[in-house]
Amino acid sequence: MAELLANSDDNGYKHNQVAVVAIPLPAQGHINPLFNLSHLIASYEIPVHFVGFVSHNRQAKLRAHGLDQTNSPVNIISFHDPPFTSLPSPREPNKTSKFPIHLQCISEVCHLLRHPTSQLLRALSAKYRRIIVIHDSLMASVIQDIKSIQNAESYTFHTSSAFTIFFTIWESIINKPFNLTSDIPKHVPTGNGCYSPEFNKFIANQYKLLNLSSGRLYNTCRPLEDKYMDLNTKLPANEKLKLFAVGPINPMMKASYKARSKNKHECLDWLDQQERDSVIYVSFGTTTSMAEEQIKELADGLERSAQKFVWVLRDADKVDIFKEDGLLKGHDHDQLPEGYEERVKGLGLVLRDWAPQLEILGHPATGGFISHCGWNSCLESLSMGVPIITWPMHSDQPKNSMLVTEVLRVGVVVKDWARRDELITSNAVESAIRRLMASNEGEGIRKRARELGNVVRKSAAKGGTSCSELDSFVSHITR
Known part of the structure; x- marks a missing residue:
């Protein structure tokens, strides 16, 4: 671990008493937004460490869209690839679900990141006043040891829409805590057929550990989903947490082709x-x-x-x-x-x-x-x-x-x-x-x-709602 931290020089950082560790689910749709968010947070002169397997971190850098990675401020920390299971063709006949096989395989090896990540967090905790962990909502089990690190706190990063997150949780609540107003859709698709049974179990196990989180980050903006951000705020599990809508987390300069x-x-x-x-x-x-x-x-x-x-x-x-x-x-x-x-x-x-x-x-x-x-x-x-x-x-x-x-x-x-x-x-x-x-x-x-x-x-420009909420999040973690 000492060699991993050798590149973690905090000279020149404005908030050099606080460090961020970002942990995505190792799949492209989850890697990309958290990689972009890592660069946004690093732009506030905060040291950021991006954690993953060797192949997936290489994938993050290769597919980064619109990011200038020359002299990147993000410290990429790579752990050895696990022995991934041999997979059948993704177009194998007679499949009962269209859920992707490679995501199923990835979910089966994520737990291997727990021990090296825990070691990293403990090493960083001795160096910084506070460690902030931003983890994918499906990587909660990887950072569960954070509860034993006194100066560390975690924040859940949701890669789905606020609409989807709300109704996914709402569907699982037996005794509804409040009534939905008439302008909320009544026939939202359930989770039936959306995942394999194995991946559903994986999701359930991750969500059981989200109570360790000190707040939630959403890849959305208020103009898109203000109503559903408010509904997420009202959910019992979120009542004492800070929720931040900081999206869209993509390089907006690409609006000009x-x-x-x-x-x-x-x-x-x-x-x-x-x-x-x-x-x-x-x-x-x-x-x-x-x-x-x-x-x-x-x-x-x-x-x-x-x-x-x-x-x-x-x-x-x-x-x-x-x-x-x-x-x-x-x-x-x-x-x-x-x-x-x-x-x-x-x-x-x-x-x-x-x-x-x-x-x-x-x-x-x-x-x-x-x-x-x-x-x-x-x-x-x-x-x-x-x-x-x-x-x-x-x-x-x-x-x-x-x-x-x-x-x-x-x-x-x-x-x-x-x-x-x-x-x-x-x-x-x-x-x-x-x-x-x-x-x-x-x-x-x-x-x-x-x-x-x-x-x-x-919303993503200076003075916009998402920019302001990201400012608010940075102020909160560097308090």
Whole structure:
């Protein structure tokens, strides 16, 4: 542990009596926002230590979007990778759940971070007046030893929407502590079918330990979810805690697509040639793998819509993206209809690698987003003022879909969660695209999305609500 702390020089830090340790769930959708938050907190001249397995910390640095990592202020602390279980193909037939296999595997090894993290916290506690641990809500068991460290306190970081967090907890409460008002949705999707039984058990075990937390951080902003932040505040488990809405935690400078890195992605050149708001961006994140039949229906629907598109076609991440069997290049090439890419040349662009999503969504040519509704993707789209065609697959995505389409009214549904086991036909895909991009209803949705995007960006700017709440959080932990 001494060698890990050798790089933890606090010279020049404004708050050099306080150090922060950030611990994400080692999956892309959880790593990315906490990595960004770590850099935001470090900008207050507070030493921040980002903890994870070797491969996942490497992943965090490789996929950091819009962050200048030259002379990074965040001290990345990597522990040896565990012997990850050998996994079957993410498209294995006869699966009873679309919940990603690699997340299941990751949940089974997280406990291996407990001992080295505890050692790190104890070493830091001897060096600093106060240690602040910011941990993913699904990593509570890793930091449970904090209760024996007198000068340490922990804060839970929620990577889902405040809407989803509230209704997930509300669903589990038998004797409801208060009544919901009439403007709150009554038929929110339950957790049925969202996770594997094993992962549900993992979640339950983590949530049992959240009572160790001194507060909660939410990757959202008041203009988006003020009502649901207030409802979370009223929950019995949160009554004595401080709650902070500090999102969207993504590099907001990407709202201007012109602010590009030197290594410009090929798709941005293609987008430069398209008309404003004319392109549909299609991506299902890092946890979704589609069956070949569904890929072909989606491909046909995109072609028939005659709408310009950029489609990121790739398998879900593997548990270690750097292993040979985790490489994703070209994996889905043969699953497209024969001659498809030649036919859609000029109409659409198919990508098979990691794509610069923020830059694509921030490009003036992008007018809509077909998405699985992972919360990071929702926030990135909404902060850029881009409406969403929702296609939830698992986890928090069904609830996020309802938030986007029924509460915020900045999207349309192509796949309702109640029909999750059905094949989505090319007709349904074409219809959803035309509804958003070529109808009076769609024009209203796109206008609301643009207006909401302006409000969300202002919340993250200096003087905005999220910026103020982050200031408040920093003042609290450095008190």
